[in-house]
Amino acid sequence: MNSNRQKIDQLIQKGVIIPNPESIEIDSDIKIENISDDGVIIHSGCRLFGKSTFIMGQTEIGYESPVTIQDCQIGPQVTLKGGYFKESVFLEKASAGSGSHVREGCIFEEEANIAHTVGLKQTILFPFVTLGSLINFCDCLMTGGTSRKDHSEVGSSYIHFNFTPNQDKATPSLLGDVPNGVMLDQLPIFLGGQGGLVGPSRLDFGTVIVAGTLFRKDVTRPGRMCFEGAGKGGNAPFVPGLYRGIKRIVANNSIYIGNLISLLQWYRHVRSLFISDIFPDALQAAVMAKLQLIIQERIQRFNQLIEKMPLSIQKYKDIYHMDADAKIMVQQKELLAKQDAVNSCLLSMRAYQGDTALRDPFLNLVAHALRDNDKNYIKAIQTLDPVAKQMGSDWLQGIVNKTLEEILEILHSFR
16 A cells, blocks of 8 residues: 555544545655644645644635645644645634645734635734735735734735845835734724735834725824825836835834744743643744744845845946945945844844843733633733733834844944
């Protein structure tokens, strides 16, 4: 008997529901003990690969169309209706529709969901966040909302533009933020359908971008409605390799990485308190590992941007005859000269745990809340009083602020 058939038989004997065993492919690396025997359903045409694949109870895979899973960690009551899922984590009751293309470095927190034909990579969705259909939304972190009836949403046919004409990807967009978003009490963000967001961008809670809008800016005030008119057509010279402004790019990348570091510390100190049957050590470890990889990816993309500065500087000299004292030249030269220092700073910041005078009292309050709510993460966090939530947000915001401050301490011309 071949190894594929042996694996399938072992899963069936264990209690996994496989209506059409002959159509299933199970990689030899799959560990049977990592697939729950509690109501897991694997429909026709599905394929499971990878020694780190982990599937918890009441999960349904491939109901609408075949599913391929490669080294994913999947929590309880997750629904993956059809598509390709690689090196990503799905927490309780997360779901994805047919045609999903979820590549490495994605984290779906509780009840986050996407409809059909959505492409994601290096994307983090907080609880309840909803993405419609026909969406490309790579390199984003989205928060906001309080429940499945009050959630941040991205309308259908939406694109996050994460690749520039100068062929760099220092373009992550922060929709909401981690310090306030983790408290699960913020206004939702709404991105109207048939629109687009040009990264790197930051949007505050309560932002509404009207359907059909291509948005290129930051919104740093809460509760704003944003729209743009048809605009004027035309054309202008394009100079490949020329960066006309990098201060905002550097700031937004630093803030994004700071938010990732704060989320890493949140999982290390807060989510670890909620280890249970529905959030076991395996899922905690998987999210922590993904966050480390996402941070590394963002630092790498930032470095690739910096490596493009010599060409940009030369273009300014050759085309615009700009002297070395021009502000844009000073900034680009400093960014290039201090690349190693910037890189070392961001790498070392991953270990920064923030102000323990804020963190430790907050953790004590969380510990009381989790006992009162039977370790239900969402209920426990949402029942914290405003003073406790503010303490936790201040702790995490301090990590974000410290990340940006350390970068600006290196890059004097960006202050």
